[in-house]
Amino acid sequence: MNKTDLYIYNTLKRKKELFEPLTEGRVGMYVCGPTVYGDAHLGHARPAITFDIIFRYLQFLGYKVRYVRNITDVGHLENDADEGEDKIAKKARLEELEPMEVAQYYTKRYLDAMDALNVLRPSIQPTASGHIIEQIEIVKRILDEGYAYVSNGSVYFDVVKYQRDTNKYGILSNRVIEDMIATTRELDGQGEKHNPADFALWKKASPEHIMRWRSEWSEGFPGWHLECTAMSQKYLGEQFDIHGGGLDLLFPHHESEIAQSVCAFHTEPARYWIHNNMITINGQKMGKSLGNFITLEEIFKGDHSALQQAYSPMTIRFFILQAHYRSTLDFSNEALQAAEKGLKKMFEAFDNIKRIKTGDKTSIELDLMSKATEAMNDDFNTPVVIAHLFEAVRNINLLLDGSESITEADLQRFGDDFSTILQTILGLCEQESGNEQNVVNGLMNLILDIRSQARAAKDWNTSDKLRDELSSLGITIKDGKDGVTWSRD
Numbered sequence: 001m002n003k004t005d006l007y008i009y010n011t012l013k014r015k016k017e018l019f020e021p022l023t024e025g026r027v028g029m030y031v032c033g034p035t036v037y038g039d040a041h042l043g044h045a046r047p048a049i050t051f052d053i054i055f056r057y058l059q060f061l062g063y064k065v066r067y068v069r070n071i072t073d074v075g076h077l078e079n080d081a082d083e084g085e086d087k088i089a090k091k092a093r094l095e096e097l098e099p100m101e102v103a104q105y106y107t108k109r110y111l112d113a114m115d116a117l118n119v120l121r122p123s124i125q126p127t128a129s130g131h132i133i134e135q136i137e138i139v140k141r142i143l144d145e146g147y148a149y150v151s152n153g154s155v156y157f158d159v160v161k162y163q164r165d166t167n168k169y170g171i172l173s174n175r176v177i178e179d180m181i182a183t184t185r186e187l188d189g190q191g192e193k194h195n196p197a198d199f200a201l202w203k204k205a206s207p208e209h210i211m212r213w214r215s216e217w218s219e220g221f222p223g224w225h226l227e228c229t230a231m232s233q234k235y236l237g238e239q240f241d242i243h244g245g246g247l248d249l250l251f252p253h254h255e256s257e258i259a260q261s262v263c264a265f266h267t268e269p270a271r272y273w274i275h276n277n278m279i280t281i282n283g284q285k286m287g288k289s290l291g292n293f294i295t296l297e298e299i300f301k302g303d304h305s306a307l308q309q310a311y312s313p314m315t316i317r318f319f320i321l322q323a324h325y326r327s328t329l330d331f332s333n334e335a336l337q338a339a340e341k342g343l344k345k346m347f348e349a350f351d352n353i354k355r356i357k358t359g360d361k362t363s364i365e366l367d368l369m370s371k372a373t374e375a376m377n378d379d380f381n382t383p384v385v386i387a388h389l390f391e392a393v394r395n396i397n398l399l400l401d402g403s404e405s406i407t408e409a410d411l412q413r414f415g416d417d418f419s420t421i422l423q424t425i426l427g428l429c430e431q432e433s434g435n436e437q438n439v440v441n442g443l444m445n446l447i448l449d450i451r452s453q454a455r456a457a458k459d460w461n462t463s464d465k466l467r468d469e470l471s472s473l474g475i476t477i478k479d480g481k482d483g484v485t486w487s488r489d
Helices: 041-061 087-095 099-116 127-143 159-166 175-181 224-236 248-266 295-301 313-321 333-355 368-377 382-400 408-425 434-456 459-473
Strands: 005-011 015-018 028-029 064-069 148-151 154-157 201-204 219-222 240-246 270-276 279-281 329-331 475-480 485-488
Touching: 005 270, 028 041, 028 224, 028 368, 041 064, 041 099, 041 240, 041 248, 041 270, 041 279, 041 295, 041 313, 041 368, 041 408, 064 224, 064 248, 064 485, 099 224, 099 295, 127 154, 127 201, 127 219, 154 248, 159 248, 159 333, 159 382, 201 224, 201 248, 219 224, 224 240, 224 248, 224 333, 240 248, 248 270, 313 333, 313 382, 329 333, 333 408, 368 382, 368 408, 434 459, 434 475, 434 485
Parallel strands: 028 064, 028 240, 240 270, 279 329
Antiparallel strands: 005 015, 148 154, 154 201, 201 219, 475 485
16 A cells, blocks of 8 residues: 555644655654553553554554553653652662662663553654653753753753744744743752743752762753653654653643754654543543552453453553544543443454355455544544444344355455454454453452462461462562562463
């Protein structure tokens, strides 16, 4: 198919736009990854799945894609406004660990959850702490260009001067700088800034701050916005094709990235900006800062008061794909249960393709692939793709009962197309249902109760045997101060 048939909604221009990569046959895509100070929750699943779909589809079209998704392991302060404690350092202090222990632990947990959701690993997954030198060099560039200043050992980006000279601050978020200044809260440390709208490129570390690096300005750490500018430029160049992330990153994070790139490299970093919308619960954004999040592990195990049952990773993936990525998606047990039933119906039909008896003519339409690619070319419209798959399910049932007929060659093509759309493009695969997971959870709870009783009776042989037998099945038991937990390898 013609690669230029793809249209995406470009947040920068606020319209659907024909996708034309910078380099023929190649696409560079950068997506803002997680700040790793806690377990991944349902809100993290949406951007991961959204950009996994885009990654998969671009590869399906024949592009060679370099997909970079970062890990934020330093510099993300509590209030996202250059003040407060570093989120990872705070977690490390509370748990009496080194910050990098926290980052490594939750990075692995995040990747394990993404693997369960069948999210492909990116081409490159850099960390902020691994690119301090590159970030310092960009700060120097911006200082040399006159769009930053040093204040008490910290370096701040001069938003007012940048806006006066370029009229670009607000180009992505459509915000007006005067309004931003008027509504900026007075926070501790704001006195270091020339203007409340200015943001940190480098922060001088306070005496109690754990993570710090030497620079010519102070011992400190890079600003949160700076890391993505440094890593995207290093691996994709000064200008690349697609920059993605959640809608909550549009301002100030992505707006500030644009400003940094314009000053350091004299170009906007990405030609196409793609933002996925939020997952809500009772109409409110789901997130750690609001305390209303449900971790993916809790969902997979059904271990949360808001859940009526466990839901498999594929149910979650299917639930997310049933809404367009730019639409809000509201969490409910009813919606998840409907997704579980729909996915089961889909795979039952897929498995039934091999049971269809062929004939000497074909009476159904064989345009599944063309319909699906037409929908994907319209800004990655997965809900319409799924609707076409359900039309195919209806045709499969008609072929099974003999109401319609199909030749052997056409059945092969039909089955291949169904498989490609379902598994290669949408990334869906068969997994045990939430009800089956509930049985597993129940059996595990029973085994752990028996093991707990054995330990209480100092029957170490039985306790160790249960642990070792479970380990041989790929199940790890962890005894902690808060009780016993289990996980699959």
